[in-house]
Amino acid sequence: MNSLAFPRCCPSPLTPASTSAPVTSHSARIKIRRPRRASHRIAVPKSAPSRIVAMAAAAPASFVKEVLPSPLTSASEPPPLFDGTTRLYVAYHCPFAQRAWIARNYKGLQDKIKIVAIDLADRPAWYKEKVYPENKVPSLEHNNQVKGESLDLVKYIDSNFEGPSLLPDDPAKKQFAEELLAYTDAFNKASYSSIVSKEDVSEEAVAALDKKEEALGKFNDGPFFLGQFSLVDIAYVPFIERFQIFLFNIKNFDITKGRPNLQKFIEEVNKIDAYTQTKQDPQFLLEHTKKRLGIA
Numbered sequence: 111m112n113s114l115a116f117p118r119c120c121p122s123p124l125t126p127a128s129t130s131a132p133v134t135s136h137s138a139r140i141k142i143r144r145p146r147r148a149s150h151r152i153a154v155p156k157s158a159p160s161r162i163v164a165m166a167a168a169a170p171a172s173f174v175k176e177v178l179p180s181p182l183t184s185a186s187e188p189p190p191l192f193d194g195t196t197r198l199y200v201a202y203h204c205p206f207a208q209r210a211w212i213a214r215n216y217k218g219l220q221d222k223i224k225i226v227a228i229d230l231a232d233r234p235a236w237y238k239e240k241v242y243p244e245n246k247v248p249s250l251e252h253n254n255q256v257k258g259e260s261l262d263l264v265k266y267i268d269s270n271f272e273g274p275s276l277l278p279d280d281p282a283k284k285q286f287a288e289e290l291l292a293y294t295d296a297f298n299k300a301s302y303s304s305i306v307s308k309e310d311v312s313e314e315a316v317a318a319l320d321k322k323e324e325a326l327g328k329f330n331d332g333p334f335f336l337g338q339f340s341l342v343d344i345a346y347v348p349f350i351e352r353f354q355i356f357l358f359n360i361k362n363f364d365i366t367k368g369r370p371n372l373q374k375f376i377e378e379v380n381k382i383d384a385y386t387q388t389k390q391d392p393q394f395l396l397e398h399t400k401k402r403l404g405i406a
């Protein structure tokens with residue numbers, strides 16, 4: 111597979127000096143009135159094109175913001191591994207890790223699953239040696255085992271922890287969920303290949319988006335892929351978020367134009383705190399991806 115077309119995403123230095131906040135528990139979360147940039151996020155420069163900001167969906171007026179830990183680097187000691195603590199290893203900007211992170215948030219497991227952020231650009235050696243030999247994020251340390259693969263983790267978190275179910279009981283919806291999950295890699299590949307191509311947005315990418323538009327219209331009991339919010343939305347939203355930003359800013363292509371279901375999906379998913387807590391600065395995501403893909 112062409113590494114540009116489907117990037118091994120994201121090594122990046124997300125370790126600004128200000129990221130000194132220690133891991134805090136759910137109970138230590140603070141109430142704020144307006145969305146505030148988390149300490150690990152990189153500030154949008156004043157020169158940021160205003161249209162990037164325009165594409166960022168409105169955040170809810172008031173929510174509780176989780177204080178997140180600084181990413182661990184090659185200089186960091188490992189956490190006390192296999193001490194009974196459940197840990198979700200992430201990189202904050204990684205869309206795959208974001209899936210497991212949203213699932214953890216949506217099920218209300220902030221006190222049960224501790225986030226451990228890894229700096230992929232300056233990865234601690236112990237992560238590969240002692241935690242996850244695949245050396246990727248996300249991974250989940252639970253019951254003396256470490257598991258990986260984001261879609262498997264979303265399902266694992268859903269099945270093995272308390273909280274609202276991420277799958278409906280309806281067999282037709284369950285079957286559709288599997289079809290949609292099987293298609294996530296193809297969707298991501300089509301969209302990424304369009305970003306790196308010198309041509310306009312490819313027919314393949316347009317078809318992939320149209321397929322999502324159609325899928326979103328299948329069940330009419332809500333704006334999400336299975337009607338109500340589910341693990342299918344969790345699988346797609348980190349990528350839809352990025353492609354909206356990237357295609358708009360790199361290709362001047364609005365993925366929601368002529369796609370009312372997708373427009374509504376984006377509006378509604380941005381009302382879900384479990385997701386908005388995980389969003390990164392769009393300007394940072396754009397610049398980071400352009401750099402990785404070698405786009406001027």
Ligand SMILES: N[C@@H](CCC(=O)N[C@@H](CS)C(=O)NCC(=O)O)C(=O)O
Binds near residue numbers: 118247260
């Ligand atoms: N198929 C994996 C992909 C995970 C993945 O590629 N994560 C990236 C970060 S976004 C990573 O850890 N890259 C590090 C590397 O490949 O060395 C999943 O769904 O969890």
